[in-house]
Amino acid sequence: MTLALGIAALAPGLQGCAQIAGLDDREVTPLIPIAEGQAGPRAIALDEEAIYWANERSDGAQGSAKGGALRMQIKDDRAVIDLLEPSVESPEAIAVDATHIYWSSTDTTRANESCQGIETDRDKLLMMPKDAKLPVTPVTDETILWVGCGRISAIALGDARVYGVRTTGHRVTWARKDDTDNDNYPTGVTAPTGAPAGVAADGDIVYFTDQSTGEVFVDDTSNEEKETVLLDELTMPGLIVVDEANLYWLTPDGVLRYPRSASTGEAPVTLLDGLSSVPTGIAAHADYVYVTVRDAGSVYRIRKDGSAEPEEIASAQGGPTGIAADRSGVYWTNSESGQIVRFNDE
Numbered sequence: 017m018t019l020a021l022g023i024a025a026l027a028p029g030l031q032g033c034a035q036i037a038g039l040d041d042r043e044v045t046p047l048i049p050i051a052e053g054q055a056g057p058r059a060i061a062l063d064e065e066a067i068y069w070a071n072e073r074s075d076g077a078q079g080s081a082k083g084g085a086l087r088m089q090i091k092d093d094r095a096v097i098d099l100l101e102p103s104v105e106s107p108e109a110i111a112v113d114a115t116h117i118y119w120s121s122t123d124t125t126r127a128n129e130s131c132q133g134i135e136t137d138r139d140k141l142l143m144m145p146k147d148a149k150l151p152v153t154p155v156t157d158e159t160i161l162w163v164g165c166g167r168i169s170a171i172a173l174g175d176a177r178v179y180g181v182r183t184t185g186h187r188v189t190w191a192r193k194d195d196t197d198n199d200n201y202p203t204g205v206t207a208p209t210g211a212p213a214g215v216a217a218d219g220d221i222v223y224f225t226d227q228s229t230g231e232v233f234v235d236d237t238s239n240e241e242k243e244t245v246l247l248d249e250l251t252m253p254g255l256i257v258v259d260e261a262n263l264y265w266l267t268p269d270g271v272l273r274y275p276r277s278a279s280t281g282e283a284p285v286t287l288l289d290g291l292s293s294v295p296t297g298i299a300a301h302a303d304y305v306y307v308t309v310r311d312a313g314s315v316y317r318i319r320k321d322g323s324a325e326p327e328e329i330a331s332a333q334g335g336p337t338g339i340a341a342d343r344s345g346v347y348w349t350n351s352e353s354g355q356i357v358r359f360n361d362e
Contacts, residue, residue, distance in 0.1 A: 047330055051089055051096050051356035057349035059110045060338040066090050067347055068117060069356060070107035083124050091344055098151050105154045109171040118143045118178050120168035121154065139167055141180050141191060161191040170255060174217035177237065181224065186210040188224050214256035214265060225253035225265055247274060247284065257300045262320065264305050266295045271307055271318060287318045288326045297348065301341035308336035308348050315348060329359055
């Protein structure tokens with residue numbers, strides 16, 4: 017990752033957690049704010065070297081009161097780095113692979129426009145290489161993968177494609193990672209009553225949920241077949257994640273699990289239920305699923321196999337929203353208090 021390595025070089029003497037103020041006692045203090053003063057942070061993504069997140073609003077640090085921000089932080093370094101030049105763009109969903117950063121964005125000057133009957137580039141799916149010279153101009157021929165109407169609220173990465181959930185466009189749209197000519201084709205829920213909410217991908221296989229129909233779909237994009245219904249009669253399935261064996265998705269009060277190779281008629285398993293507020297974020301890593309509940313200020317750790325009761329690993333958070341996890345820890349955005357938080361899950 018050239019971008020991360022180049023930025024890390026700006027912090028001479030960095031030799032791990034022990035030399036970072038506040039991070040030298042990881043075992044005693046598992047919960048650490050690693051960035052503060054952010055303006056409405058929401059989606060978050062990780063790679064081996066860095067944390068990436070999207071701010072809904074500008075905090076003035078970019079010299080602009082409009083739009084939002086796309087930012088990163090090298091792990092165990094407190095410096096926050098702006099990835100984009102100031103603009104009216106407001107990044108929302110974000111994902112990363114080995115070479116690129118992908119995000120969705122809305123032009124804030126057109127955020128409340130109706131797209132019916134007009135041509136608009138209001139909503140966008142964009143990408144930038146990790147070795148780009150920073151900060152990058154947000155919207156150029158080199159960054160745009162897709163433009164159009166329909167807020168892109170969640171994205172997922174397959175081997176060759178980027179999938180975007182267009183909640184107001186009533187469909188899931190994909191674009192090829194190597195295509196900057198906007199030559200992409202829609203898939204997923206296209207009916208006017210459709211309300212796609214979550215998308216997850218593994219190679220050429222993509223899964224997505226529809227809250228209005230109560231269905232989970234699966235699509236093998238390597239062939240010409242249309243998506244098929246994997247599960248139906250569900251209650252408002254939301255964001256969804258996938259691992260080697262299972263699917264996990266949010267419900268209005270918890271989390272369900274379902275095998276990717278389920279037997280006919282097999283029912284989903286409840287891993288978490290009875291929440292007083294709607295959960296807002298979900299991540300899966302190793303033996304656990306992690307969930308944020310923004311209105312309750314809570315973050316949960318749930319064993320994938322259901323062998324233990326769910327644990328509330330953080331409470332009284334300032335609006336926990338997006339969440340991501342890897343071997344270095346669990347990270348989430350506190351959208352109300354403006355923090356990026358790390359939990360050292362050891």
